[in-house]
Amino acid sequence: MTALRHAVVGAIEVASSNGHGQRFDKHSHDEFVISANLFGNEQVWLDRRSFSADAGSITTYNPGQIQGGGVAEGQPWHFVSLYVAPDVLAHGLGLAQLEFAQPERHLPALAQHMAQVVSASLSEDDFLRERAEERLLLLLGEIVRAGRVRLPQAAPVGREPLARLQEWLAADLARQPSLDEMAAYLGLSKFHLLRSFQKHVGLSPRQWAMQLRTRRAQGLLRRGVAATTVAHVLGFADQSHLNRHFRAAYGISPGRFQRTVR
Known part of the structure; x- marks a missing residue:
């Protein structure tokens, strides 16, 4: 029996x-398919060619390519996969288009990183x-570079x-833009935005906005504002969402913090 977990992130x-x-019969996808083999030896058939993908291998399938294969009967197999529409992958990385030329590479560290992000x-x-969306986009950038696809040399983004x-x-922390x-606000690709923001x-961006929310939550709690109101004003999903981030940042719950500073 196979256990499959699936989700859509962005x-x-x-x-x-x-x-x-x-095993999978010969088929194709409209999307790019990127898989990391974590355990087991996969025999892959791809566009009239056959090859093996051992544990630690990352396989990349371009849209429309005929693929098939799997593992032998009774053999354990664990793999994780990403399915990304061509325009989503290309535009997210600042490319007009892209295509993987080498379908399999043995990259155990990157395969484990992909497993953690998935x-x-x-x-x-x-x-x-x-x-998850930010981590997935940065991961895709690493996979594309490892596949020897050259990412565009975008101009450095200054501090301004x-x-x-x-x-x-910061002007409206209750609004949480995607x-x-x-990226559209600055006219950048999502990948270039993430890399530049983290560098400077x-x-x-989302981590920075979240730490500002928790900091402003401190100020409101000091003034005696109820935690439920604080959560609503600052765009937290609910009080438990505020509690989780506040405790992660300051090691104390909002309620206990408020009792301490009064």
């Missing part, structure tokens, strides 16, 4: 499959899933545009 589908003796994306814990984005985010909206600020 515009990226993620899946984890764990079982024995699984696991967080599939988690039932909202706290772990919140940064990033400061404008910070001001825009990564697409933030040390956090992703």
Whole structure:
């Protein structure tokens, strides 16, 4: 029996499959399919060619390519996969188009990293899933570079545009713009935005906005504002969402913090 977990994060589908003796008939996808083999030896058929993908291999399938294969009956197999539409992958990385030329590469460290990102994306814990889109996009950049696809040499982003984005985010913390909206605001690809923001600020845009929310929550709690009101005003999903981030940042619950400072 095969255990399959699946989710959609932004515009990226993620899946984890764990079982024995699984095989796939010859088929194709409209999307790019990127898989990391974590355990087992997969025999792959791709566009009239055959090859093996051992544990630690990453396989990449271009849209429309005929593929098939799997593992022998009774053999354990664990792999994780990403399904990304061509325009989503290309535009997210700042490319007009792209195509993988080499379908399999043995990259055990990157395969394990992909497994960790997929696991967080599939988690039932909202706290772990919140940064999934950002982590997936950065992961895709690593995979594309490892596949010897050259990413565009975008002009360096100076401090001023990033400061404008910070001001825009800080002006209304209850509004939580998507990564697409933030990238469009600065006229950058999502990948270039993430890389530039982290380089200059040390956090992703969403992480930076979240730490500002928790900091402002401190100020409101000091003034005696109820935690439920604080959560609503600052755009947290609910009080438990505020509690989780506040405790992660300061090691204390909002309620206990408020009792301490009064």
